[in-house]
Amino acid sequence: MKSANSSSMIVPAATNPGALAMAIANPGALGTIDAYIGAVNRLPVLTAEQESTLARQYRDGQDLNAARELVLSHLRLVVAIARQYLGYGLPHADLIQEGNVGLMKAVKRFDPDRGVRLVSFAIHWIKAEIHEYILKNWRLVKVATTKAQRKLFFNLRSMKREAHALTPEQVEEIATSLNVRPQDVAEMEVRLSGQDMALEGRGTDDGETDFAPIAYLSDEGRSEPSHVLEDRRRDQLHGEGLSSALETLDARSRRIIEARWLQDEGGSTLQELADEFGVSAERIRQIEARAMTKMRGALADYA
Known part of the structure; x- marks a missing residue:
């Protein structure tokens, strides 16, 4: 998981560069997320002419001050978009941080000669970074990998009218609306309704252990890894280990051991x-x- 302190942000050359620069690099640096939001909402909005001029300065001359001004003027857009994803249970500051990364990528790739404003171009990049962050951090097990699954992940919950399971008719309706297969809709509904669960139980205050899947998923047969290793060790002991131990004996001793213990049916008296x-x-x-x-000593290396 990315930390809000991990990304290197473009910082302002504005009136109070110290405090606001820290805020851009870390949305929680001003004390609270509300303080950060208040700070970015006070930043001026660029006109179309100003935006075009700054974009050309950065594109043609790699003017970082121009890029900085473009980023600062659109931070309020990141805040607005990040607010739409609060329902996934991830910190608002982290969502904003990831959106800021997307905004900087958009500024880097923005071409003012295409006739569109930066705000329209940046929305895609901001959402893409936030989506990627959510998919990586929402669950331990990734729930969406294909394009269809990602589309369903970010649309299915809002499209479900009620909390209960989808009916076949609703599945078909959503599949048609999102241009995905009905089976993809049904599968994603199951994934979203599930929860992460630890394989092994955690200890409680009274010294007991929580009931966990390990209690009923363990294989009682001999295919469980520890049993496989045990059987393999036993076979090795019975095979090459026993042969090596017998070779340490003289002919008479070996004959006595074989006659007493290694006969298929009833050893000699x-x-x-x-x-x-x-x-x-x-x-x-x-x-x-x-x-x-003597044989026990020879078998010690195989035990």
Whole structure:
């Protein structure tokens, strides 16, 4: 989000340059937004001849003082346009700030020889900057990206006659009026009626956590990321980890471990292995215990 302090504004060379310059750079610098509005409304309005002369001075000679006077004389226009967008819940000062950026872009591109006044030309640029600011900051998730969606975003709420959902007939009427598809109207209505919601709940004063989507959106199956990593680690442990651990054993110890624990059906008993190697069952148990300890150390790198 752009801050009201972030943009570099054209400032006046008028009677009180310090205070008014701060106001142009930051609409809240005069103390209140009302003070700013009062200050810009007292700035003189240029005649058509004055405007044409200043515009040519800037266009032909890059006279920044001329550009400054053009900007100052139209700041009241920005205030009037920004007031139309207060319903989106964004600070009035920020809307004015963005509109001032659009005004400066308009002054930079204005051609006095086209036969139109700057006010008519600047309206488009002022609204474009304010629209972009609203779309970027109204919600965490952007609600309008295509041209049709942007048109609907700034017109649908005013065109809805009542608070309840649109009827199919109203959807068709609005779509025809704005030259968009009916499905675009229906989709934008859903987007505008929704609210941003945090995925995870916030802690409350009593130590509890608010109910949030994470509680019912989590995947109870094995496809949840932590489960996938866990399964992958287990498979690695059972595969290459176990093979590496077995390779650390001598032939007899490995034979005992494989016979006791790695058979598909029922491992050998201690006595069966004792008979195979010609030792006591207790000796087989000791060999098995030492082999298991050695394998745990080898598997530590995979755990």
